[in-house]
Amino acid sequence: MKYFDFVDKAPKIPALVVVAGDEPILADAAVERIVARLLPPEAQPMNLERLLAPEIDDPERIRESLCAMPFLAETRAVVVRECRQLKAEGRRALWRAAEEAPAGSTLVLVDLEISTGRGGKRPEPFAKLAPRSALVIETTTRREDRERFARELLEEQGATFDTAAIRALAELADLAELRSDAEKLVLLGRKITAKDVAAETLTPTEAKSWTFADMLLEGKTKQALTMAYELLQEDPKAGTALCSALAAAYLSTWTIARGERLTGRMAWKQRTLGPIARRLGVERAKVGHDHSVRAFEALVTGRYDDARQLITVLIATLPKAG
The missing domain is CATH 3.40.50.300 (P-loop containing nucleotide triphosphate hydrolases)
Incomplete structure (x- = not known):
């Protein structure tokens, strides 16, 4: 069924x-x-x-x-x-x-x-x-399933949209990617069009990296590690995207923990990161951000070329809310 x-x-x-x-x-x-x-x-x-x-x-x-x-x-x-x-x-x-x-x-x-x-x-x-x-x-989705998922998600957020926007979102085969893009589009505060979808669409690697970062911050360490390994198997260069998503997620969490609100392109993460920020606190969120940035720099500069090993060590040492 x-x-x-x-x-x-x-x-x-x-x-x-x-x-x-x-x-x-x-x-x-x-x-x-x-x-x-x-x-x-x-x-x-x-x-x-x-x-x-x-x-x-x-x-x-x-x-x-x-x-x-x-x-x-x-x-x-x-x-x-x-x-x-x-x-x-x-x-x-x-x-x-x-x-x-x-x-x-x-x-x-x-x-x-x-x-x-x-x-x-x-x-x-x-x-x-x-x-x-x-x-x-x-749970494997057909196009009509992804259209329904997108429509119900946007309606739940109180957004207005045209049919072409739903069709465009349904082109995304991965629902994590679809959900991330839809939540950002809601923040436009106006009717969502297919042109808006095209402007905001994440690559599959970026979308999965954000899902990975969310899982890790929530304390779902084993699930996050499994997703990271799967992504690195699909795309050996995904290590930088994983570290970048972690750095951005911890920076946003650190910002919220300091009592500030997220703005611009990161405003869509306020609702999901708020409870995590309360549990992590200012100091631990900053530690997570600093560690993630150093890991990103190590991969980009070539000081460390084994992304799988680096991600494994990073996941084990980062503070988590779970």
């Missing part, structure tokens, strides 16, 4: 759900919709477990969590992300646990078709292994 069909038809949530495809933004949205339908906010802390597949030492933990009695709720749920990061043995063990998911609880496996940074044969997707009783949500 395509993601937007899931949204519109609101099918019953079975014991096993597989979120497939290649679009992380829709995968995250699908997970949150599933959780919201199964459990009210007040019941989630005691009845919802969120796990990262590579960190699961024993899949028996999943079965035990699903079999436990709900606490002041009708059901329990376990969400396992980054399933594609598992090697063959780990995937088999996780799938055995999925096959034993008991009725009355829900196991959600997020198994996206993304690069893992490892070569070799790709594993069999869980979506193909899923029985008929399972719900498979496909």
Whole structure:
């Protein structure tokens, strides 16, 4: 079932759900919709477990969590992300646990078709292994899906736009890129046109670098590292874009932490970076900016030519809000 069909038809949530495809933004949205339908906010802390597949030492933990009695709720749920990061043995063990998911609880496996940074044969997707009783949500987007995403995003922001602008945004295959551009366009304060879209469009590398920076500042270190490695595999020269995005993000966070507002082309980041700035504080935000600038300079001047290693060290040392 395509993601937007899931949204519109609101099918019953079975014991096993597989979120497939290649679009992380829709995968995250699908997970949150599933959780919201199964459990009210007040019941989630005691009845919802969120796990990262590579960190699961024993899949028996999943079965035990699903079999436990709900606490002041009708059901329990376990969400396992980054399933594609598992090697063959780990995937088999996780799938055995999925096959034993008991009725009355829900196991959600997020198994996206993304690069893992490892070569070799790709594993069999869980979506193909899923029985008929399972719900498979496909996040890979078609043009009409991206048009709907762009339209709903702009409407949510209270923006006005013409049809050509929506079509232009839908040309962007990556939703992170589309969302970044749309949020900047909203700040124009007038009707958005296709010409505006053309003037503001980020390159795919720039858009992914901004998403990487946001993830890292939020404390999603492993996800950020995975995205950085994937981007460097696609574009070996992306190290400068990654460091530049980090420097700009920390500079903006530092600005907000000092009680100032972002202006110009960075004003669109005020809303998302505000909570991060409050948690990081002035000093830590400045440290993050200074480290990122030095890493950028090291790559640009050729003092350091191994971008993957530099990014790995940088990510490990930068202050984070999480």
